[in-house]
Amino acid sequence: MPIFEHAYHPYDGPLTEPRRLPLAIARRGLAEAFASRLVVLLLGAAAIATLVFAILIYLHYNLPALRVLRLAVTKLVPIDAQFFTVFLVIAAVLAFFLALWLGPPAIARDQANNALPLYLSRPITRPQYLWGKMLPLLLLLSVVTWLPGLFLFVLQASLAGGQWFAANLHIAAGIFLGSLVWIVLLSLLANALSAALKRRWPATAALVGLFFIPGIVGGILDNFLTTPWGRLLSPLALMRIIWQGLFRLNVPAYGFVPGPDGHRVWGVLPPVPAWSAWLVVALLAAGCLALLARSLRPYPPIR
Amino acid sequence: MAVSLPPPAPTAAAPAAASPATIAMEGLAVQLAGRPILHGLTCQLHGRAIGLLGPNGAGKTTLIHTLLGFYRRSAGSAHLLGAPIAAGAAARAAIGYMPERDAFIARMTGVQFLRLMGELSGLPPDTALERAHEALFFVGLGEARYRPLESYSSGMKQMAKLAQAVVHGPRLLFLDEPTNGLDPTARRRMIQLIRALRASGETRFLLSSHLLHDVEECCDEILILKDGRIAAQCDLEAERRTHRRFVFLETQGEGAPAFWAALQQRGCVCATAPGNRGKIILPEGMDAAEIFRAAAAHQVQLRRFEYKRDSLEEIFLRAMNSPAAAAGAA
Numbered sequence: 204m205p206i207f208e209h210a211y212h213p214y215d216g217p218l219t220e221p222r223r224l225p226l227a228i229a230r231r232g233l234a235e236a237f238a239s240r241l242v243v244l245l246l247g248a249a250a251i252a253t254l255v256f257a258i259l260i261y262l263h264y265n266l267p268a269l270r271v272l273r274l275a276v277t278k279l280v281p282i283d284a285q286f287f288t289v290f291l292v293i294a295a296v297l298a299f300f301l302a303l304w305l306g307p308p309a310i311a312r313d314q315a316n317n318a319l320p321l322y323l324s325r326p327i328t329r330p331q332y333l334w335g336k337m338l339p340l341l342l343l344l345s346v347v348t349w350l351p352g353l354f355l356f357v358l359q360a361s362l363a364g365g366q367w368f369a370a371n372l373h374i375a376a377g378i379f380l381g382s383l384v385w386i387v388l389l390s391l392l393a394n395a396l397s398a399a400l401k402r403r404w405p406a407t408a409a410l411v412g413l414f415f416i417p418g419i420v421g422g423i424l425d426n427f428l429t430t431p432w433g434r435l436l437s438p439l440a441l442m443r444i445i446w447q448g449l450f451r452l453n454v455p456a457y458g459f460v461p462g463p464d465g466h467r468v469w470g471v472l473p474p475v476p477a478w479s480a481w482l483v484v485a486l487l488a489a490g491c492l493a494l495l496a497r498s499l500r501p502y503p504p505i506r
Numbered sequence: 507m508a509v510s511l512p513p514p515a516p517t518a519a520a521p522a523a524a525s526p527a528t529i530a531m532e533g534l535a536v537q538l539a540g541r542p543i544l545h546g547l548t549c550q551l552h553g554r555a556i557g558l559l560g561p562n563g564a565g566k567t568t569l570i571h572t573l574l575g576f577y578r579r580s581a582g583s584a585h586l587l588g589a590p591i592a593a594g595a596a597a598r599a600a601i602g603y604m605p606e607r608d609a610f611i612a613r614m615t616g617v618q619f620l621r622l623m624g625e626l627s628g629l630p631p632d633t634a635l636e637r638a639h640e641a642l643f644f645v646g647l648g649e650a651r652y653r654p655l656e657s658y659s660s661g662m663k664q665m666a667k668l669a670q671a672v673v674h675g676p677r678l679l680f681l682d683e684p685t686n687g688l689d690p691t692a693r694r695r696m697i698q699l700i701r702a703l704r705a706s707g708e709t710r711f712l713l714s715s716h717l718l719h720d721v722e723e724c725c726d727e728i729l730i731l732k733d734g735r736i737a738a739q740c741d742l743e744a745e746r747r748t749h750r751r752f753v754f755l756e757t758q759g760e761g762a763p764a765f766w767a768a769l770q771q772r773g774c775v776c777a778t779a780p781g782n783r784g785k786i787i788l789p790e791g792m793d794a795a796e797i798f799r800a801a802a803a804h805q806v807q808l809r810r811f812e813y814k815r816d817s818l819e820e821i822f823l824r825a826m827n828s829p830a831a832a833a834g835a836a
Contacts, residue, residue, distance in 0.1 A: 209643050213708040214675030218628035221596050227625035235613065317609040321670060324574050324603035324680075325626045326595045501576045 224327050228335025229342075232309065236339055241304055249297050249347035256290050256355050264362040282359050284450040287374050290355060291446065294348040295385050299414070301343055302386075306393020307406035309336045310499070314401040320501040329499045333394065340390045349382035377449035385442055388484060391491035392438075398498035414438050426459045431473045438487070441480045448477035526588030527552050528678065528710045529573065533582030536565075536572050536734075543568045544734045546582060551712075553727025553741070555704045558714040559822060560731035566714045567606060569731065570680050573712075574603055587678055587710075599628045602676035602709075604667045606683040608660075616642050616651040616658075616666055620673045627674035634673070641669040645699060661692035668699060672709070679703065679711035685720050693720075700724045722818040730825040738825030742818070753794065756810035757782045757801070765804040772796065783810075 236242050260282055262268055269276065280286055313319055322332050356375045360368035392413060396406040418437030425433035434440040434456065447454060455471040462468035527550040536544040544565050560566050571577045573584055573591055575598070583590060589597045611619055617638050624634030642651040645665040650658065658666060664687065671679055684700065685693045701724055703709055715721050721728060722742070730738040757765060766776050766784060773789035788794065794811075801808050 209646075211644060211672060211703050211706045211708060212640070212675060213677070214629065214633070214637065216633060217630065218599055219625070219630060221628070224626055224628065227622060227631075231618075231622055312612045316612050317605065317607050318611045320576070320603065320605045321609050321611070321623060322626060323576065324598060324601065324605075325623070326597070326599045326628060327626055328595045331595075501574075502571065 221326055221331075224325075225331045225335030225338065228322075228332065229338035232305075232336065232339035233342070236305055236343060239304065242301065242343070245297050245301050245304075246343070246346065249294060249351065252290070252293050252297070253351035253355065256286075257358055259286075260355060260359045260362065282363070284371070284374050284377070284452055287352065287356065287378060288446060288450050288452060291348070291352060291378060291381055294352065294382070295442070297347045298344045298386060298389060301347065302340060302389040302393045303407060303410055305340050305343065306390065307397045307400075307410060308403040309340070310394055310397040311401050311403050311406055314398065314498075319499065323501045329496075333495060333499060337390045337394055340393065341386060344386035344389065345382070348386055349379050352378035352382060373449070373451060377446065377451075381442075381446045381449045384445060384484060388438065388442075388488060391488055391495075395491035395494040395498070399494050401498075422458070425472065426467075429459060429461050429467060431456075431458075431475050432479075434472075434475055435479060435483045441484055444475055444477055444480035445484065448480075525552075527585065528554070528556060528587060529712065530585040530588075531582065532584070534569075534572065534579060534584050535581040536568055536577055537580040538568070538577065542580075542734065544572065547731075547734075547736055548582075549729065549736055549739050551727055551729060551739070553725070553743075554707070554710045555700075555725040555727070556710070556712045557721035557725035557728040557742075558712055558731070559716070559718065559721055559728055559818075560737070561826070562716065563733075564731040565734040566716075566731055567682060568734075570603075570682055570712065570714055574598070574601070574680065599674070600677040602671035602674065602679040604671040604679070604681045604684055606686060606714075608663055609667060610655045610663060612656065614655055615653060616647055616655060616669075619655055619666065620670055623670040624673045627676075629674055637673050637675070641673040642666075644672070645669045646695065660687050661689065664688055664692070664696065665699075668696070672703070675708070677709060679709055681711055681713045683715055684713065685715065685717060697723055718818045718822055728818070728821070730822060732826060738821065740821055745821070751788045752813065753786050753788060753797070754810060754812045755784050755786060755797070755808060757784070757806045758809050759804070759806040761804035761806045765800055765806040768800045768804060769797065772800070 259280060262272075262274070263276060263279055263282060269279075313322070319332075323329065327335075353375060356371075356378060360371075393406070393410055396409045396413075397403075400406040400409060414437075418439055421433035421436035421440065423433070424436070425431060434444070440456075443454075443456075446452075455474075457469065458472045459467040460470040460472060462470075529549075529551040531547045531549055534544060534547040535542065547569070558566050558569065568577060572579060573586060575591055575595075579591075583592070585591070586597070587600065589600075591597070611622065614622070617635070620638035620641055621631070621634045624637050625631055629637060639648075639651065642648055645668050647658075647662060647665055647669065650662060655663070655666060664684070668681075668684065671681070681700065685696050688696055697720060700711070700713065703711060704724060704726075713721060713724055726741070726743045728738070728740050728742055729736065730740075759765075762782055766778055769786055770776050772792060774792070775787040776784055777786075778784040786797075797811070798808065
């Protein structure tokens with residue numbers, strides 16, 4: 204219909220499949236993300252980090268380059284599980300800042316402008332709406348975490364040969380699963396706080412607080428009660444425990460432990476089993492989903 | 507991959523009996539926070555333009571939200587254009603909703619907003635963009651379509667809300683207080699648009715309002731709620747047709763008795779009152795012009811000629827004071 208007719212016309216054409224509808228929300232979310240300079244900056248930083256790590260891997264197998272740089276292979280950082288863990292930590296920090304910037308406004312803006320009735324009066328369900336909101340964040344966080352991580356692993360495997368690949372396959376699994384847990388947890392927390400608090404900046408502050416304040420409380424508990432379990436309150440410590448398990452690393456954690464004379468001394472804390480960290484992460488995720496189920500309503504529940 | 511739309515609603519010319527009811531409810535009950543809000547509503551609404559009336563707190567918005575699936579039913583069932591509301595999200599492709607409160611998506615221009623709303627209703631992206639432009643021109647926001655929604659005035663936001671409700675060409679529209687907060691000019695424009703929707707014959711709508719005049723201007727059937735119960739259901743068109751048979755007359759002249767007698771001879775039921783006033787009921791097939799001819803023949807002046815006009819306000823007040831409504835309130 205020509206727009207100058209200014210008349211109402213029904214629509215009888217084909218309709219998009221319902222399961223593809225959240226992609227419209229995700230497309231909009233991605234467009235908004237790329238309009239932000241900070242997002243482009245963080246993605247650029249992730250690309251530079253990947254490049255630096257790729258060069259470090261490449262140098263191990265390029266003797267002419269080492270000769271030019273007057274370096275010995277033994278002086279280079281070894282390419283092992285620790286190497287990939289360091290990359291993952293850098294990627295995780297960048298992912299955290301991305302989630303901090305993009306997550307809190309995602310649902311909060313819709314809540315603040317009463318947009319949920321507009322979405323949910325259409326053939327789209329609440330889980331689909333949430334999926335559409337989370338998808339851009341999950342995609343961007345994947346771009347800075349497991350995608351470059353696996354690229355580095357493949358680069359190393361292609362240069363080191365099949366034997367290294369077979370012996371270190373757990374590293375690839377660690378990169379993928381470790382990143383996946385981190386980005387899913389970040390996305391769920393950011394969106395749950397966004398939906399519950401309905402304002403961007405309170406949700407951002409709450410997300411920062413959630414990652415650091417329980418860690419401090421857990422540290423105090425550990426030190427006063429000389430227990431290792433306080434660490435489970437900190438999402439950052441949880442991820443460290445999970446990653447160490449996935450990468451088969453054994454890096455001890457330090458704190459006050461009971462000394463031989465009964466006084467507390469600084470020492471290695473007893474390890475916390477990895478399953479307990481997985482359990483706490485699962486509970487956190489379940490809590491986020493419960494909060495989302497309660498908050499994502501077209502109209503607030505009447506009490 | 508694409509799925510096809512449900513069969514189109516019949517046109518105005520099609521007999522109402524052959525088409526499913528626009529809205530059908532059978533014992534529909536809703537409880538919120540343990541408090542009953544809607545009490546077993548049962549009715550069939552076949553009108554193209556249905557007015558939903560009731561005092562504040564009668565349950566109008568709750569009914570709309572329940573029909574849209576926002577609130578869970580505690581009992582009963584409801585069908586929209588023959589499809590059960592329990593059918594899920596897919597059934598909402600044929601429905602448009604204009605909420606009462608300000609509602610928009612931040613950081614978008616009018617076109618971007620409507621395009622997203624169209625896509626979420628199932629339109630392919632290109633079609634959604636095309637129809638976004640059309641819908642904005644339809645509501646009179648053509649010139650403002652590239653402006654951010656945040657910069658729209660209240661009236662413009664209200665029009666944008668209407669545009670998002672019609673962008674996907676729904677078969678059934680829910681309009682919740684569409685004239686709320688509009689100045690007289692914008693209100694007039696909104697009413698014109700709603701009347702244009704009705705005149706198009708392509709969509710049906712449920713208009714919820716506490717402004718009786720708005721409903722009277724736009725609707726042909728009304729449902730009046732009071733305290734969560736149906737206080738009255740009325741076919742305004744049928745009422746109007748019936749009222750055209752009732753005429754109030756005031757005469758002057760010597761020939762008045764003969765004039766009344768002549769009308770009775772023609773089949774009219776007449777009731778005269780002191781002061782040369784009277785009421786008549788015209789028989790089927792009798793034209794009002796015959797009254798004037800009879801008056802001329804008996805040299806009687808007609809000082810007053812008025813069809814009985816039972817205004818919506820009267821219907822509403824009657825419904826509010828009816829024994830059924832009173833029982834509901836009790």
